[in-house]
Amino acid sequence: MAGTQKFLVVVTILEGRYFPRLQNHQLTVETKFDGESMSTDPVGHTSSPFFGTELAWEMDKKALHQHRMQRTPIKLQCIVEDLSIGTREVAGYIMLDLRMAQKKPQKAIWYPLLSTSGNYKKRKPELQVMMTLESEANEDNENNFTAQPLPKYLHKNQKPHKSGSELSSASEDEFHTKINPVLVEDSEGFFFQIGPNKRAADHFLLSLSILYGKNLIQLIPSSARLSEKNPSVAGYYFRYYIFDNEITNMYFYDLLNPEFKPERASVRLRSNPEYLINYFSRNPAIEIDLCCGQQVLGVAQVPTQGLLQKLGSTAVDGMFHLLMPNQLTPWDSDAVAPAVSVTITLRRLSQSTETQASKSKSNEMTVDRENQGKREDGQAKEKNQPIYSIKSIEENIKTVVLDDEGQKLGEKPHSTYDSNPNAGKDILNQEEIGKPAEPVSTAVNQYLDENNAKATTSVLTGSNQYQAIAARIEQGQHHYRFTIDLRTIRNLNVGFYCNCFLRYTYPYFGSSSPIITAPPIEITRNMEARLPNSHCTFNFACTPKMLRDTTTNTPLMVEVWHRDKVSNDVLMGLAQISLAEVLQCDKQKISLSTGSVGYKQSVKRTTHITSSSESKRIGNLDIILELDDLGEVLKPDTTASRSSDVPSIAANAHNQTDTYNHSDVDQFEKHYRETPQYQAALELEIWKEKQKDLFLAELKKKEEEYMRLMAQEWKQRDSEREILVRKKVDEYTKLTDKLKTSIADLEKRERQLTLGENELSRLRDEIQRELQLKLNEMNEASRRFQEDCEHRVTLERAKVLDLEEQKQKLFADLKEAENRYRERESDFDKYKNQQNSKPEAQLRADINMLTLEKVELQRKLDATIKSKQHYKEQWSEALKELARLRERERVNEKTRLQKQARELEHLRLRYLAQEEKGVMKNDKNELETLKEEIKSLATSIRQTGHKTQELSTELKEKQKKQAIAAEVNQEELEQQIARLIEERDTLMSAGAYTVDDKIIRELDKNIRDTLARQA
Known part of the structure; x- marks a missing residue:
């Protein structure tokens, strides 16, 4: 869409580290994001694979914002491919957060691989990745961005000279591309170009030679049998890389006395001192591995700083120690350390010798690679061949000759x-x-x-x-x-x-x-x-x-x-x-x-x-x-x-001798010795004796050869045993030192433990003393409280006895007052009967009563009319208000219950905490129990006084009721009862009141009182 800003999410995969070395394996980094899958070009499975690849995705601002809001991750999977069997497996993966991508340059970060397995568990491999965000200024640039790998011939250990943030710069990219070695072919042969063609025009010759090795047996565990020759072992060899070209020397099979021909690998370079210094500063060492099959036994680092001194004709020559892959510390002594003698030379080629050197050296890398393939083929053939050839088998068979069969010499x-x-x-x-x-x-x-x-x-x-x-x-x-x-x-x-x-x-x-x-x-x-x-x-x-x-x-x-x-x-x-x-x-x-x-x-x-x-x-x-x-x-x-008939002739001659006379024996023997058969037999016997002597001499020679071989084997075995003994002695010495250090640490820890135990015993005694003191104080306080409580109980019991006596006296006074009341009541009845018997008094009383009732009824009638009108107005509002009050009461009750539940939970926690107080809490509970008993006794005494007052009040009310009942006639009581019942039914029928309401209870009480007066 025109006018929409485009962004590029660029993920730069630079290199890896801590990968195990595997032959015939390749590494590839794959990822899938925003519906598009991308991958890098395969690289060799080395310890530090170099990818140098950018993966980029194009999206608009809205899509980028949506991915960032959803926190969409970018998952990079490291795939390992076995070229020999064609299998692929996931070595691990890393997760990148899209929010880390910024427009400003960022530094490259090492990410460890997750979910590693197999060969990758010893030390997690890591990938150096950088993620940036770039905006597209040109709206017409709609090309698809795919992986841009660097050339395959780059060295496996090449690293960007600058920081990862400078990779986005076009000039720095061009500089790094020019400084990387590029294989070039011209009329004179092949050479590596480092730097631009115009500026880097000098010719150099880089050579590396592995001369010999020593103490290589130290790289083999002491538990392994050195003399055991396993046909499955492919032999030992040295391996190194020059400009990502793997080079190996000839195989050898004896680590005690490694015998191999020194080989030199040479390569022509075209560059200048500035670019060579930059290149060797980014690659400070050449790694040489001692391998057995696919297993790396030792690694040596050969520094290349010595090649940067004059750049005329310089060399790095010396013995370099071999370290095992999992070895962290260097060897203690140079005398026992395994080492390899390496020579690296860098020589400037002059114009006169350039033509001759190009003819002999231009294809040395290719020749070395071919020779390496031939050596590998020869090694494979050598593995398949038996130790003894057919010729040796025939020679062994030749020594067994049947003399009776007359086999010829040489058959x-x-x-x-x-x-x-x-x-x-x-x-x-x-x-x-x-x-x-x-x-x-x-x-x-x-x-x-x-x-x-x-x-x-x-x-x-x-x-x-x-x-x-x-x-x-x-x-x-x-x-x-x-x-x-x-x-x-x-x-x-x-x-x-x-x-x-x-x-x-x-x-x-x-x-x-x-x-x-x-x-x-x-x-x-x-x-x-x-x-x-x-x-x-x-x-x-x-x-x-x-x-x-x-x-x-x-x-x-x-x-x-x-x-x-x-x-x-x-x-x-x-x-x-x-x-x-x-x-x-x-x-x-x-x-x-x-x-x-x-x-x-x-x-x-x-x-x-x-x-x-x-x-x-x-x-x-x-x-x-x-x-x-x-x-x-x-x-x-x-x-x-x-x-032939020779045996039969001999047999016939032998048979004929039996018939000859004894006198003819000598003549026959003389004639027989002159026969050709006899001469041939004699020559055969002489030849057999010579062959026997030759055979014995040959056997003697073979015996001496076997004895010499046995002596050499014994000497070799003795050397192996001496080396193993030295290794074992060194190991035992190290273990002894370690054991002494451990014993010293244990003694130190034992002393610290003894001091700690003494301190713990002292603290335990102090705590026991403090605890005993606290217990004594608590027992004394409890005893004092108990004595005080017993004293108070004694006093209260005395008071209770006095109160009992007063109670008995009050009951006696009550009975006396009841007797007097009965007497006064009988006197009052007599007096009332006397007064009622007089007509004037009765009429006067009736007139007064009627007048009072009239005034009272008039007043009540007015009040009832007013209240009825007001009641009708407030009736509906009262019903609504009652509903609101009930709802509010329900909500308040629910809130109160929740609050009570929280308070109960709090009280429960407090109760659980208080249970830990132990003996003090029990003593307090006993004191509280005693106090409650005292209070209950005091309450019972007060209740006795109240009951006396209530009895007197009831007597007075009863007297009043009897007086009123005598004055009111039966007709007025019936009218009053009917009115009260009508009002109660009216209120109950409205639904606003229930039997438990106060006004209904008052009406019921008035009805009962009126019925009692009428009775």
């Missing part, structure tokens, strides 16, 4: 232990260094299986060697291949989050080494997970009866283990599997490589996992068992028949 049997390329993980674990990759018997049987169809070139000439070969293979032995595949584990109910791996061994199959699934899998309650690298195949030879008996009597026991990073492995449960079940399944024919026919049997089943500590089920294990019968193992005579 290597192929390992068919498992078709899985990761089979090395099944039998070789990082905890089993030095164990052979494959059992000897398995390799021999495998070798026999591969060569049972080939011609065996045997050059053994004696019957003893031939019988030795025959004795090795029993009659009816079969070549078997048994496959165990642990598929999935599910419904694991252990009550905690665990890293699970399985372990089993079955020596009958020729392997005494345990078979372990690797790597451990993370599994939670009621979850199904597939076991990696759990397929294992065994090759062996035995008779079917022996296989059946062994698998029936000896079940396979599979152990379920939990691997903890900070403690030893924990056995959670066992699963018992009967291998004889596979022998009961149907046989399927398979074709062998030799052309013969074999048989295959397989079964899939689910077994229960039983807890190792309690006999209860904690989960299920799915397993597949396969048994391949590859046929009978060929006997030596069969093998010899398929080979």
